[in-house]
Amino acid sequence: MSASPAIVVDKLTRRYGDFTAVNDVSFQVEKGEIFGYLGANGAGKTTTIRMLCGLLSPSEGDAIVAGHQLSKNPERIKRAIGYMSQKFSLYTELTLKANLEFFGGAYGLWGKALRRRIAEVVELVDLQGRENVVTGDLPGGMRQRVALAGAILHSPDILFLDEPTAGVDPLARRRFWTLIRSLAESGTTIFVTTHYMDEAEYCARVGLMVAGRLPALDTPDGLKKHFVPGRLWVVRGPDLLTGDAAARLSALPGAIDVQTMGAGLRLRVQHDAPITEQTLQQALARPVEIDQDEANLEDVFLAVVDADSQQAGTAKAFGGS
Amino acid sequence: MSAVTAAGPFRWLVQLWAVVVKEVRQTVQDKRIMALIVIAPFLQLVLLGFAIDLDVDQVPTIVVDMDRTPESRHAVAALMADGSLTAVGTAGSPSDADAALDRGDAAVVLIVPEGYARDLARGEPTQVQVLLDGTDPTRSGIAGGAAVRYFGEQGFSLAKQRLAAVAPDVQISAIDVRSRLAYNPSLSTPIYMVPGIAGMLLLIITTIVTAMGLSREREVGTLEQIRVTPLPTAVLMLGKVLPFVAVGLFDVTLALTAGVYIFDVPIRGSMLDFYIVTSLFLLTTVGVGLFLAAVSKTQQQAFVGAFLFILPAILLSGTMTPIHAMPDWMQPMTLLNPLRFYLEAIRAILLKGASLSDVPVQTAALLVYGLLILGFASLLFRKRLD
């Protein structure tokens, strides 16, 4: 394996009339990496993935996927990638085996090699013994594993997953992610979009899309450090949501913001702020339970969206004369 | 690390086979579609074959015999014996008969005037009146024609007899038509209709199934899944269409077999020629189906679209009524209709024993239309995918 990246995206843009779904996006995905693509609905995640899979042609920009240029060689790319969309695109009236035979055939697999690969992937996704079940009769979690099986039949170098766990129960989601990680360990590059923040934590690096642009891209820890700096305290106790508790906390030196969290409050302060459990107790002047907390990707997401809308607001204020 | 896959042209075969197998499995799964494509055509052929009988005979007639003589009774009986008309009742006066015509109890009133026998004997001209219900022009035309012809012949031979009596050496010639009915001496309507119905069924089934099958893949999202595979669009379409071409050929064969055994349809030409023009026609129907799949977003739209294409195509094809009976401005429109050429070709091949060289225009038209429509639809389909 050479060290060149699995995916290189260069100023990719897609417009629908006046609307720009993906706006000048550039990034790289390393080989064997699990790359997460986060964003609200309509932020442009699916449009990006569809362009990279050759389902949609970019308005501007280009990309190199699995060593092939998107604009020149989309057919070669198709052989090297697997794709699983948010809808389970299976033939629900056909059996698991019939589905896999069809998609295998579409990749040019046949005969013994096809049978062997079907047996392998069925074992991998742990659906042995269900080969002859009509996929429409399977529960959602299993159906999603069948779809995954269909996407990896041809042993792709890169696997694109577009919200693969939408509408699947938490247990099945965890199981699915175990599968994804084992695939990544065996060398497959994973490009996954999601809006579950906990899933994004599994990713080596995460890109955050807001309104068609990619304002943030880093490891989950790096993102947290950059966008949610400081320390976090959680305060739990009686009557915190009424009265002036929140105001008292925000008045502390070095406090950045205060949010409600369940029945308690969550306070973020600057790293060097002189705040301890005692200062908090004193500020609130009542007995409370105090814990340290860590930033999560949801904080990052909100911070990025916030920063982005402020920027957009400024731009608008200057632009509108 | 990629798995071993087939290469070159062999890869296409592998891919094509995968699509065909999938398509067959899907069809066999869905009992409704199976019923639609296998049983319905057979039932329709039989039903249509029996229902569409345009032969007009036994038109219900009311007789008003105001003469009441052996001569008048003889004339009525002789006319009825011809079979075109059948007496369903008598009436005392023309106005009673009129009312019966209004009610629809009869379609013809035959009035033999008082003094019919007397006038005949005296050599004075007499006239029988035939009152026709003209709502169905075909029926009234044939009924009236039968009466006029019978009394005309009677009159002619009587005139000859009288002339012979007056001037024995003067002859009057009669021009007779000696007719020969080619291909269908018993004048059976189903013989003409069965090929028409077969073509109609072929059109309906292959167009609807192609249009709906592809739009379903789009609606369900499997089309997108296929498009990230290296399966070429052309192979996908070919694979989807081939099984239904086979079904179409099967249906036509079934219809033809039923036609031969139930309605005595002759097969005078070569079956090879028949299947060649049928295959050419399928290019069109499949192309139209593909076109509809390209322009419609849902199966419902595809269905309505197919319906809106099929109905005019059948009407403007000469399936049920001859094209030469259409108004002049409408006849050229049938030249745009591939079904017209298909029907002309298969009727000529089956009923008249024609070969492909006898129907070069029809064959060429089917080929040209088929390639044009299929080519255009494929381009559009590819474009609409993006």
Added chain:
Amino acid sequence: MWLFLTRVGAMAGKETLHIRRDPLTLWLGLALPLFLLILFGFGISFDLDHIPLAVVDQDNTTESRELRQLFTAGSEFVFAGALDNPDDALDAFAKSQAHAVLTIPEGYAAALSRGENVEVGLILDAADANSAQQALARADAFAQLASAQAAQRRGLDIAGSMPVSARTWTRYNPAGRSALFLVPGVTAYVMALVSVLLTALAVSKEWEQGSMEQLFATPVRRAEIVVGKLLPYLGMGIIQVLLVLVAGTWIFGLPTNGNGLVVALGSLLFMVGMLGQGLLISIVARNQMVASLTAVMTAMLPSMLLSGFMFPVENMPLPLRTLSNMVPARYYIQVLRGTLLKDNGFAELAVPLMLLAAFATLMMVVSTVMFKRKLA
């Protein structure tokens, strides 16, 4: 009663909104009937017209040419060219160049001048049996005329002093135009097709999307739902009937001398029956695909084949004739033809009107009952 009316009004208003928002329904409902009327009215004709006639003139005399002209002077036959030999007839048929071949034998003129009988040959492409049968009858009539003319040429006026002849009077449709016969049939066919298909689709869509369940949660009663849903389609149906009849009058010269009240009553009864049938289908099928196929099978095909619209019912075998008694379009066509062409009134059309009323009542009752049962 007041409450009933408001609820029905609300249902009807909602359904009207649906129809107005859905261009496909509007298109199907209003443009399709006109389109079909024109297509059927012009495209289907059983008139014997323009049959291409090839002639083998072995006599080649003034008289033989006159015979040819006699045959092709009217609109029944058109001259499609001369052939050398009657044996070429089949070849011409196979190539669809001619549908009939007239052979005038050598010595035709000579025989006529001597007063001898003479036979002309007519070979017909009888594959199209109907055209062939009509062509045969016309040819016989032409031959009779030619005989009389031949006698006249020799100074023997037979035509003027025929001892017996038949005189025909055609009532209701004197010009014998197929269009007049077909337009009432097209009206019935289009109404049947469009109303059954539209209601079946509209209501089964509601089942499919689950909005029907939602309706049941409201205090609206079943009968109110049924009436409310059908009212807008009934309105559309009435517009369709008017549209088709007005177009039929303008385009095809359909006479308008009938009793308007009978037409209105018959149309109303027929529409209600068809809408009821559509509703019933949607209740049983509950799925758009199955509903549309069932509508095609139970409304479109019978209304075309077993109604007497194009193909006379009298000629059918007994099982089909029995079946045709159950097709309401048959009675509606009877009412339309009766009033519009024959100037019939209530007296003559009481039976078909009653049968239409019976069908409408049956459909409404059965579908309301089924509707209730489906929910229980």
